[in-house]
Amino acid sequence: MEATFDRPARRRAILDGIRAITPLIVPGIPFGLVLGVLIADSDLVGNLAGWASSWIVFAGSAQFAGILVLQAGGGVAIAATTMIVVNARHVMYSAALATRYRETPRWFKFAGPYVLVDQLFAVADPLPAETTPEYRTWFHMGAGVFTWLLWQIWVTIGVLAGNVIPADWSLDFAVPLLFLGLLVLGLRNRPAIVAGLVGGFVAVAGDALPSRLGLLLGGLGGMAAGGLAQWLLERREER
Amino acid sequence: MTAWLAFILGGLGTYLMRFSFIGILGDRRMPIPVARALNYVGPAVFAAIVLPAVFGDAGVARLWTPDPRLLASLVAGYVTWRTKNIPLMLVIGMVALWLLQWSGWFG
Numbered sequence: 316m317e318a319t320f321d322r323p324a325r326r327r328a329i330l331d332g333i334r335a336i337t338p339l340i341v342p343g344i345p346f347g348l349v350l351g352v353l354i355a356d357s358d359l360v361g362n363l364a365g366w367a368s369s370w371i372v373f374a375g376s377a378q379f380a381g382i383l384v385l386q387a388g389g390g391v392a393i394a395a396t397t398m399i400v401v402n403a404r405h406v407m408y409s410a411a412l413a414t415r416y417r418e419t420p421r422w423f424k425f426a427g428p429y430v431l432v433d434q435l436f437a438v439a440d441p442l443p444a445e446t447t448p449e450y451r452t453w454f455h456m457g458a459g460v461f462t463w464l465l466w467q468i469w470v471t472i473g474v475l476a477g478n479v480i481p482a483d484w485s486l487d488f489a490v491p492l493l494f495l496g497l498l499v500l501g502l503r504n505r506p507a508i509v510a511g512l513v514g515g516f517v518a519v520a521g522d523a524l525p526s527r528l529g530l531l532l533g534g535l536g537g538m539a540a541g542g543l544a545q546w547l548l549e550r551r552e553e554r
Numbered sequence: 555m556t557a558w559l560a561f562i563l564g565g566l567g568t569y570l571m572r573f574s575f576i577g578i579l580g581d582r583r584m585p586i587p588v589a590r591a592l593n594y595v596g597p598a599v600f601a602a603i604v605l606p607a608v609f610g611d612a613g614v615a616r617l618w619t620p621d622p623r624l625l626a627s628l629v630a631g632y633v634t635w636r637t638k639n640i641p642l643m644l645v646i647g648m649v650a651l652w653l654l655q656w657s658g659w660f661g
Contacts, residue, residue: 537598
């Protein structure tokens, strides 16, 4: 480490990451608990394998989808493909962060992606352009490892304790609600609004497709529409 | 064994997707149109997660037949827009949902 990024600076970046992501992982608590209950109830998956999916896959909605496929008697290929398609949006997160992570250390390029979940993207993406690679590295790892640890805890409690959350509290709504907030925060300019509208409505139109393909199509379509809108605005300003 | 194998393959695929650009392709210059589109990954993906979850099985028709989830989402969206405060929007959104559900206005 260079003298410019000493231990206190590293500590600060880690704590900033934890602080930034904390409100975002609260809605994941009921989700993790419910996933644990699903694992405990799924005799075709087995408690140990289901529990291990939390650190092998580490992606709530994909774990959920994969377990449901297995429980329905789907084979290895269908279950694995389902999880991969549900998680395909992570390619977009990786691509969006890659330029800014170019100068990060080599170990980070292997470790960072392992903990790159939606919530982490939501806090890492808006960091100011002038943020140093060192700060980005430790911010990302602080937020990511913290999220990872808590996820293991909620799922483990769910597996062991069983159903502790009454279904009529509608706590499943907390996760979409969180993403709604992140969406609104991200609507900073007109291309972003276009991206959101196209992404959202394409996903609704494709909601009946298997493996949440609609989510992938919506993400890709919205992203392309946002880029196109930005290009049109730039062209108009040049005239 | 089936479950273990499925999780290992699914996990490996997931890791490779997360690793893809950060680990391998990031050293290459992105074509300008792609770089432009990548500015909008957040809004595009988050909207694609949120809208189907809020509309539910009704799809776009939900806009004409509002239910507690849609109305609570509108309240929460407004709170976020005005305050930029995620914990607050979560609390108000959930409370709004409970009140609307228990109001008895929605069958």
